[in-house]
Amino acid sequence: MRAKFIAGLMAIALWPSAARADWLQASSEHFVIYADDSERDVSRFSDQLERYHAALALVLRRKTATPSPSNRVTVYVVRNQRAVRQLYGEGNRYVGGFYIPRAGGSLAIVPKVDAGNGVADFSMVTLLHEYAHHFLISANSMAMPRWLSEGAAEFFASVSFDKDGGMMIGRPAQHRAAELFYAPDVKVADLLDPAEYEKRSSGSYDAFYGKSWLLYHYLTFEKARSGQLDRYLELLRDGSSMRDAGLQAFGDFDALEKELDHYLNSRRMQALKLPPDLLKIGAVQLRHLSDGEAAIMPLRIRSRRGVDAEEAKEVLDEAREVAARYPNDPAVLAELAEAEYDVGDDQEAVTAADRALAVDPSQVNAYVQKGYALFRLAAEADDKPAAYRRARAPFIALNHRENDHPLPLMYFYRSFVEQGEEPPDLAVAGLIRASELAPFDLGLRMTLATTLIRLDRQDEAKIALRPIAYNPHGGSLAGVARLMLERLESDPAWNGADMDTLLAAAQPGGDEGEEPSSP
Structure with a gap:
């Protein structure tokens, strides 16, 4: 359980001042940044992150596929390291920033960054360290030893940026x-x-x-x-x-x-000197958040980081207050849907999501939260086939808007498994595709591995298991993955007959893959 914190103190820590926060969103090919800063600084920050991605691809000679809009890394910039540590929770003494890999929702939380030219400051180094992990996992299915993973991340995060768009890496x-x-x-x-x-x-x-x-x-x-x-x-x-x-x-x-x-x-x-002509990047789009979206931002950050039962109630109370002030802001309503879902108010979550989508059909999180809530309702429904058809609908709609979003593929598969039905080949293919889109999501990899074992595709299952088994931040999932690999080595024909016993030993705590970075 993460450490508790007082809601009022968290609001102060996240919000740079008592005055209205002027939050900006910077959207680029691989990142979405939310920060309360000037247009110049946020734009330069986004530009530097994209050049850093280009540098990783160049030096490592690996080109990753362009992520779908919702599968980009979202960077939340909070006031200072104290705010970062409050959000991180228990065990935060040395944490200067952290990264959470999730299919369709990978995020990094860092303190305010000085995106000036020259040697990167520590906040920037923290973020670059986390993104190096993300890139390496996305570009390489092989699990790396902990020293190599951390050493590479430290190597690539030690950079300086030149005025002309070049950079030096490996300082x-x-x-x-x-x-x-x-x-x-x-x-x-x-x-x-x-x-x-x-x-x-x-x-x-x-x-x-x-x-x-x-x-x-x-x-x-x-x-x-x-x-x-x-x-x-x-x-x-x-x-x-x-x-x-x-x-x-x-x-x-x-x-x-x-x-x-x-x-x-x-x-x-x-160190490696990289000229600007080798680091070509696309445009950065800036957007000022609406008053309502700016007001709900501290709550969005808390929700996306993850809340326990007590925190969920605090967030919901505050989200309802913001929604009362901005009843027609779709971003506010989408966050309200997430807050309602987090406390178990599934029907209220569906209602809030529908209100958001009625105003703005492009609100991705509204589709997601509506789908989550309908799936949970379907598990208790009398007519399960009909309930799961309804639950699939928001994810199907999201898939039509964003074909490479991994969550619709995952939940299409789950809609069969949760009814006790054998997933069709199309659903299994979708699960494999989701794992390709989000190789950094260890829970998704484990789901794929168990599925492949049960389908007598043991060699493919081993490939899926190894990055979990040897991930230094894999938590209890890593231990279970190692047990499964040992079982497959000793019994190559094992089809998972007693898999539930192995999985029960995992007792995942929800933070598998979470990567803190320390000063």
Whole structure:
């Protein structure tokens, strides 16, 4: 359960001042940004994020498909780190920003960013770190060891932006300097052998992030070790253990440790200079939020982050007050629908969503919340076939508006499973497509894996399971995925006959895949 916070304090923390907030939305190819800032700064911020995406695609030689509008990463910029930590909840001591990967709703919450030229400030570094994770997962179905995932994210987040549109990537991670010199040390052997790290780790803050960055940076630029990182990944793909892959690719860990010590004390380090002509991006569209949408924004951020039962009631009370002031604002009504759904008022959620759609049929969240509510109502309906047909309708309508939105594909599949019916091939194909569109959603991957096992498509199931099993932020789902992989290895024909027992052991807490970033 996330830590509780007082609604009044949260409103103060999220809202930059008592005066009317002038929220802006910046919409681009891969991002949607909500911030209370000037047009110039929000536009420049969006421009820099898009150039960063282009830099990742260029350096990693991976091109991801353009996401559907609702599958872009939404960035909510709040007042400061205190607001970020309040939203994060329990375990927030070192959190400077966080990212939640969800099909059709991935989001990042960060403090106000200085989007000026030059070296990125810490708030920007936090966001770039989170987006690097998002990009790497989207572009690569292979699960990465934790050190590699964090080291790569730190490497790519250490950037500077040039006035002419170019940038430098892979700069020294100055924000990790104090950690590397003063925090409890983490050895190369700890990074490359997770079992060794678990023995030594006290669970308190240490130099894991900084050392991961240092190793990734060294392996990227040190000519004597050219190709070793690719060899390491190849060995992991072929099934080698993390320790064995490290030994075969990098050799003696103690020798590598000494090299890293020397590298850390170097007077100069390399970085990648990328000229502007290699970082082509599309246009950024700016929109001032309506008075009603600006007023509901702090509540939208809380809802999208996720609320417990007590918080849901607080949000609903405030959402109803805002809706009373702005009864015809479709964005307000869509948020009201979400707040009603979160407290279990399903029919009220449907009513609010219908009111939003009557004013503005493009309100994506209204379709989603109406669909959620109708699905929950259908589970208790006497005439389930008719109820699930009604529940599918908002998602079908959303699919017609946005063909590559993953939620309609997911809920088309669920509409059969929840009735106890065998999903048709079309529904299974839709579930596979949804996972392709949102490979970062671990819960969706698990649903796909269990489906494939039951369909005797075990080899495909293994592919779906591995990124869950070895995701360092996979939580209880990662443990269950490892159990399932072990079962498939020992019994290749296993069709999930006792799968419910394995799944019951997961007891997912809802934050699988959630990625905090620390200062």
